[in-house]
Amino acid sequence: MVAFISLNKTYKSEMKSPLKNYIYFDHSATTPVLPEVVKEINTCFTDFFGNASEPHMPGIKAKEILERSRESMARTLGASPEEIIFTGSGTESDNLAIFGIAGAYRKKGNHIITSAIEHPAIHLPLEKLSGSGFEVTYIPVDKYGIIDPEDVKKAVTDDTILVSIMHANNILGTIQPIREIGSFLQKKRIIFHTDAVQAFCKIKTSVNDLNVDLLSVSGHKIYGPKGVGALYIREGTKIMPQLLGGGHENGIRSATENIPGIAGLAKAAELGQKRLAEKSSKIVEIRDHIKNNVLKNIDDVRFNGHPTLRIPGNCNFSFKYIEGEAIVLRLDQAGIGVSSGSACSSSSGKPSGTLAALGLTEEESQGSIRITLGFENTIEEADYFLEVLPGIIADLRKISPLYKNPGIS
Numbered sequence: 001m002v003a004f005i006s007l008n009k010t011y012k013s014e015m016k017s018p019l020k021n022y023i024y025f026d027h028s029a030t031t032p033v034l035p036e037v038v039k040e041i042n043t044c045f046t047d048f049f050g051n052a053s054e055p056h057m058p059g060i061k062a063k064e065i066l067e068r069s070r071e072s073m074a075r076t077l078g079a080s081p082e083e084i085i086f087t088g089s090g091t092e093s094d095n096l097a098i099f100g101i102a103g104a105y106r107k108k109g110n111h112i113i114t115s116a117i118e119h120p121a122i123h124l125p126l127e128k129l130s131g132s133g134f135e136v137t138y139i140p141v142d143k144y145g146i147i148d149p150e151d152v153k154k155a156v157t158d159d160t161i162l163v164s165i166m167h168a169n170n171i172l173g174t175i176q177p178i179r180e181i182g183s184f185l186q187k188k189r190i191i192f193h194t195d196a197v198q199a200f201c202k203i204k205t206s207v208n209d210l211n212v213d214l215l216s217v218s219g220h221k222i223y224g225p226k227g228v229g230a231l232y233i234r235e236g237t238k239i240m241p242q243l244l245g246g247g248h249e250n251g252i253r254s255a256t257e258n259i260p261g262i263a264g265l266a267k268a269a270e271l272g273q274k275r276l277a278e279k280s281s282k283i284v285e286i287r288d289h290i291k292n293n294v295l296k297n298i299d300d301v302r303f304n305g306h307p308t309l310r311i312p313g314n315c316n317f318s319f320k321y322i323e324g325e326a327i328v329l330r331l332d333q334a335g336i337g338v339s340s341g342s343a344c345s346s347s348s349g350k351p352s353g354t355l356a357a358l359g360l361t362e363e364e365s366q367g368s369i370r371i372t373l374g375f376e377n378t379i380e381e382a383d384y385f386l387e388v389l390p391g392i393i394a395d396l397r398k399i400s401p402l403y404k405n406p407g408i409s
């Protein structure tokens, strides 16, 4: 554990054992679970284990927790409780939105619009639909990873039944002009879905301000549990269920409800709203401190994404001549956890399609790392990162065949 001790300081981390001295900068991959959320979950496991569909006392108590959680989730999104469907993940919410709308509105049209930089939980369902008679238009992004609402307007045809554009990108953190796109689509009466998995509890996410008809969220990105998510579905929007069975969640998502997970998600969302108001500026300060010092102290580095239109905690850099994966491993040895590209795709070893969509070369994409801060991170942790990073980059460049080492001919 010596590696976690800087040249002249040790850093106190708020992480709990066994990660006591570890600096966690990968909050877009997943977050720790807040103690208040763990308490809520545990109470459900011990005291409210009933099946919420049963009419006896344990069932009624479980149902009460379920409906209270639904009301709480609805409040955080500015929705009505009947418009919230609990699911098993952000991925499931996205799949339900895409396949559910495609199935329900197939007779009306077969055209769907999305962006070039969506998460695979959107792109892969759309790929599947395009193999079965649907047409999909992919809107490009500018050099910051932002789409132009005019491009969406131009892409709409009489056959367009759905537009799905993410609120904030998982790799770059860039925020899309959802409200503006939504206002246009509302007038056209075209259904609009946004994947808000990376935006929820990091920036304001009100379904009416955003003018969306469907919105996906996930528990484990907001200091809640894994394996639970929610889909907001505006009243009056038809959806074809994808899980068939006992008719739970108003017949839209059959499966006995995961009461501990749902209660944990709702608690995390409620606490997340408070944190959003209180802690965002501190996270922005640490992010900018990291960004400014990396750009100042290291050569041949590019900051990816928009300078300000991004979620508070995201920094994405491309370091020339080296592999992001190698930087991640070296930082891990130094006690710092970051990600190369996106956590959902880094195991594939393929360069990120999102970075390619910005116009980065394959080499630049390969050399990228993503730092995503959480509210428990401190400026001291950022300083430790800034202290160890230049040495790691220099070491890796020394052994890179792409790098012209001074003095070596």
Ligand code: PLP
Residues within 6 Å of the ligand: 028, 029, 089, 090, 091, 092, 094, 119, 121, 166, 168, 169, 170, 195, 197, 198, 218, 219, 220, 227, 228, 229, 344
């Ligand atoms: N959408 C986005 C933008 C994400 O970043 C992720 C996960 O990283 C997901 C969807 C999938 O969420 P989950 O891990 O809950 O399935």
